Amino acid sequence: VIDLHCHLDLYPEPAAVARECETRGVYVLSVTNTPSAWDGTAALAEGSPRIRTALGLHPALARERRAELPLFDRLLPLTRYVGEVGLDGSPELRGSWDDQIAVFLHVLQACSAAGGRAMTIHSRRAASPVLDMLEKHADAGTAILHWFSGSPAELRRAINVGCWFSVGPAMLCSAKGRAMAAAIPRSRVLTESDGPFAQARGRPLYPWDVATAIEALASLWGVDARQAEDQLARNLRSLIIAEQGFSEEGV
Numbered sequence: 001v002i003d004l005h006c007h008l009d010l011y012p013e014p015a016a017v018a019r020e021c022e023t024r025g026v027y028v029l030s031v032t033n034t035p036s037a038w039d040g041t042a043a044l045a046e047g048s049p050r051i052r053t054a055l056g057l058h059p060a061l062a063r064e065r066r067a068e069l070p071l072f073d074r075l076l077p078l079t080r081y082v083g084e085v086g087l088d089g090s091p092e093l094r095g096s097w098d099d100q101i102a103v104f105l106h107v108l109q110a111c112s113a114a115g116g117r118a119m120t121i122h123s124r125r126a127a128s129p130v131l132d133m134l135e136k137h138a139d140a141g142t143a144i145l146h147w148f149s150g151s152p153a154e155l156r157r158a159i160n161v162g163c164w165f166s167v168g169p170a171m172l173c174s175a176k177g178r179a180m181a182a183a184i185p186r187s188r189v190l191t192e193s194d195g196p197f198a199q200a201r202g203r204p205l206y207p208w209d210v211a212t213a214i215e216a217l218a219s220l221w222g223v224d225a226r227q228a229e230d231q232l233a234r235n236l237r238s239l240i241i242a243e244q245g246f247s248e249e250g251v
């Protein structure tokens with residue numbers, strides 16, 4: 001089971017969740033919303049080789065935490081994973097749009113200068129501007145659009161731009177989300193919980209709840225859960241290879 005976008009540090013008992021992931025053998029990309037959360041969040045992964053920590057600055061915090069960009073730059077050499085980053089075009093965040101653009105641009109330029117990173121990207125109500133910026137910074141690394149909710153045309157464009165997609169139980173419980181997931185090439189799909197923000201039946205999702213997303217994908221793909229899990233494991237391997245700059249054929 002692979003959870004490529006989880007806010008491990010925001011559970012009430014983060015250390016217990018990290019231990020449970022280790023016990024269950026769940027691979028977790030533990031994202032941060034601010035550079036200042038890096039130290040505490042990275043500490044949760046100590047002794048857990050399946051947990052990797054991503055360095056982020058969430059678009060909803062772009063205005064209040066923009067001053068942490070120098071800290072982002074100092075920490076970037078410590079990790080191959082960046083997130084949560086991106087843009088959010090929701091009406092309540094309109095006032096911070098210029099800060100969001102400045103922060104995401106800085107992140108993409110820093111990733112390019114560092115040789116590329118795997119980036120887990122938020123694009124709520126902002127898929128087109130996110131894709132515009134990714135196109136201009138193709139050497140920033142591998143973009144994984146998390147919980148994508150753009151239009152079908154934006155989805156086609158994202159596929160053409162080379163994006164990957166992480167889908168979770170919350171996305172796959174709506175018909176729109178399932179239609180979106182069905183339209184993504186199988187080789188570019190990964191799974192996520194987005195816990196504890198994302199919820200199911202009134203409680204926060206945990207990384208191991210990704211199992212329900214695997215079942216949903218299996219039924220979309222017309223395969224059994226085991227085959228879907230194998231596909232997702234192959235995808236994670238090829239993502240890691242792509243992110244390291246090797247061609248899939250060359251390894």
Ligand SMILES: [Zn+2]
Pocket residue numbers: 005007084194197
């Ligand atoms: Zn998130």
